[in-house]
Amino acid sequence: MYFSRLTKQSTESFSEQIDKLKNAIESADAVVIGAGAGLSAAAGYTYAGERFERLFGDFAAKYGFSDMYAGGFYPYKTLEEHWAFWSRYIACNRFDPIPKPVYEELLKLVRDRDYFVLTTNVDHCFQRAGFDKHRLFYTQGDYGLFQCSRPCCQKTWDNKESVLAMVDQQDNMRIPSELVPHCPHCGSHATMNLRSDGTFVEDEGWHVAANRYRDFLHRHKGMRTLFLEFGVGGNTPGIIKYPFWQMTAENRYATYACVNLGEAVAPIEIERQSILIDASADEVIGALRAKRANR
8 A cells, every 4th residue: 555645743732642552452353562662762772872982982982883783784893802892782781671561561562562663772681571471473583592603504592591692701892702502503704694795694583473473463454453563763764663663554443543752653544543653662661551450
């Protein structure tokens, strides 16, 4: 379907929008959550500023970059330096406690609903917060997995033990050479299981999750489905945002809800089916929890 233009107009107050979203969640036959980086940012995963300086101040001083993203792309001269940065990066964004309970609060809102989660986030926060792992599809990978850099096969493996050893034993922003990770199948260098180019490994678990998501959508086709989007920007709109718009347009019983500070928009064609809330995810989730507590 061709969408002509976008709208972000709303004459409703924030409280009225929260009421509409609360009612949409409670009346839906199915809730499909689409989560982008904005949801994890609301949970405290900031990649610059105070958190970056606290965790990577030594790297910033030595290499001159000012945020974690830049550090991830820095051309380190050795693998020992590369993995000193990346092990610390993975540990703080995947294995350390989630800074704020945003995901836990979201789970409380949908725990008793028939839900499924589609996310481009790779921090695994949904499962760590208690969401049913059989209702999750991480399309872009997982900080907690390694894969072969070639890759020689479509397999991944857990990296927690390796990552934490690198963090514990690094010195002057270098890890011991014997800790540089390698593929257990062919001996090539290992890399993160993150979608950045054509070498990304879609392992068996990835395909099982993809099939579960397709099955969930098929079983609820034509029903009262809420497509609930949090913090999805313009980097990969073809994964969550555009399909959500399309499926809403094709189902007159569907509702599209977009929660995004500064980017709460929808096509004019589905304006009457949309709830557009220009606010952060933690503000909206907190307001929903308050409404439920006061009913």
